Amino acid sequence: MRLVVADDSLLLREGLVRLLEEAGFEVVGQAGDADDLVRKVSAHKPDVAVIDVRMPPTNTDDGLRAALKIRLRQPQIGVLVLSAYVEETYAQELLAHGAAGVGYLLKDRVSELGRFTEAVRRVGEGGTVLDPEVVTQLLRSDRRKDHSLVELSPRELETLALMAEGRSNVGIAEQLVVTDRAIEKHVSNIFAKLQLEPVPEDHRRVLAVLHYLRDSSG
């Protein structure tokens, strides 16, 4: 899988590149600012661009804007956005034109090597990966609005967060160290509480959840 990595911190970028190469990815380009990123993505057409939100030139949300630009121009290229803070607003902007090949993670997740490389791979395959923090925020802001009355149990919340990361029931069961059967029950409870029809594909489940949350929080 071919990657472009964009981060203005050289130290971190080098670390990321090393980590991703050790995990078997091919890093075809590195960028230190948003313009450079857009250029290199156009030139290399990678499977995934790993992008830091805050980058030059303005050092605000340039990385995010570049990611949105890439999503519009080259929707086949996956974008995995990393940020020091996870903001529901940014997640919604990233998902506004579809959830395929989109990832949004807290930056410090990169040190959880297995999880991070797995996320990169999933985005490259057209999946969706959202930071559990985003799901928590979405649910909280959803709970603030009286119309939904969602009351998920802590276990169901954990399950939903892992679903948002694009995992299968088996993957979630492994992570939470419970049986597949138990997870199936949680998932169907979640769908029931969210009044959603259960659908078989992994990332479609995430989409369903996110669509629901996005619609109700928009």
Place this chain on the structure above:
Amino acid sequence: MPEPGADILIVAGSEPVASTVRIPLEEVGHHVRVVSDGVAALAALKRQLPDVVVAEWELRGLDGRRLCQAVRADRELSGTHMIVLTSAARTERAVEALEAGADDYLATPFARTELLARVRAGRRTAQLRASEARLRALMANVPGAIYRCAPDRDWTMELISDEIERISGYPPADFIDSAVRTFAGIIHSDDRERVEDAVFEACAAGRPFVLEYRIQRADRDERWVLERGQLVHGTNGRTWLDGAIFDISARRLAEEERRGREAEQARVVELRASRARIIEAADAARRRIERDLHDGAQQRFVAVALQLRLLASQLERTVPEVVPLIKDTLEELQRAIDELRELARGIHPALLSERGLVRAVEALLSRMLMAVALRAPPKERLPARVEVAFYYLIAESLTNACKHAHANTVSVEIGRANGRAWVQVRDDGVGGATASKGSGLCELGDRVEALDGTLTVLSPPGDGTTIRAEVACA
């Protein structure tokens, strides 16, 4: 050059006498009226005041003596020049006439030239008297004290009008010849030297002077006066100062009040501006600190965590016993990263400048455990300074509601209409919040005031707290 004719009234009991006076006067162009007794003379005088009256002493009814007395007693008539005709044989009559108020006498029989000369002189006197009367009337009516004084350091007064009494509280006679006091003596001691210098300087340069200075009144009150004057050179080398002094205390007072008000307003404006500058500088510092944390410590920690992770995965094969230690370190590092993130976000939420108040507040609320209702968010962004002020106001109010007020429900309202923007945070907690000095609320009040807005805190004990900020927002 011949003068235009004078108005002359002849009072003569007999036609021959009247003619001897009338004919020569008419020949040189005077206008002459003739009456035959004193009563008719008074009526003619009242009808039109002549320049000169030539009257016989012996008259029927009202005689010359009583006519003179009547003319002198009447304010309106007293300016007229009275010449009495007396017999040369009886010189004591002349004395009687002058004592009765006549200005002059002419002994009969008289020479034509003497008559004309006496009339001419009389007319001049009458004119002088009239102009003096006008001057007196003017002096009495001008809203200032008219003076003539010696150009000396005492300002020794030759004359000064009654107005000086209203201005200074001292009668004019006090100052005439410095009889009781000198005018210099009532000038405020701080101003005396300045006045003296300015007057002498103007006199030396031959310029008029205009001065404002203070005097001390009889009742010890201070008054501001304006004086205009100039040095006048008389004949025979004498010089004096003519001028007028006006009371301008009311104007000075009004001016001082206006200046005071303007200075006060300028101070208020400057205070607000400096407060706004301080707050803006503090906000800029917060943004800088957040950025420094983000670009520095936060990035570095993540990079270190990454490297530790890589190190651990390598050591797993060679020295597996150290791996748990590294993992513990990593966990500790992760906590530090989390704490640092929350710290940086608290210092300045990047989302506020990037996506605006409503998104930043939504993000703030999504991190809170308590359910908070957010209402009526405005569509367009507010000015940056207003957004920052409102954000911190909401954050501080929410903290108070959770920590101190033990509230169950909290609502946040952001609104904008009719050139105003407002934010209101209401909770159902214990109330009793005050914006005392040094409190968070007080700081928020400063912030809102710096935007020329108002902060109101409604927090009756036991009945919840409502905090509302409102600012002008075009």
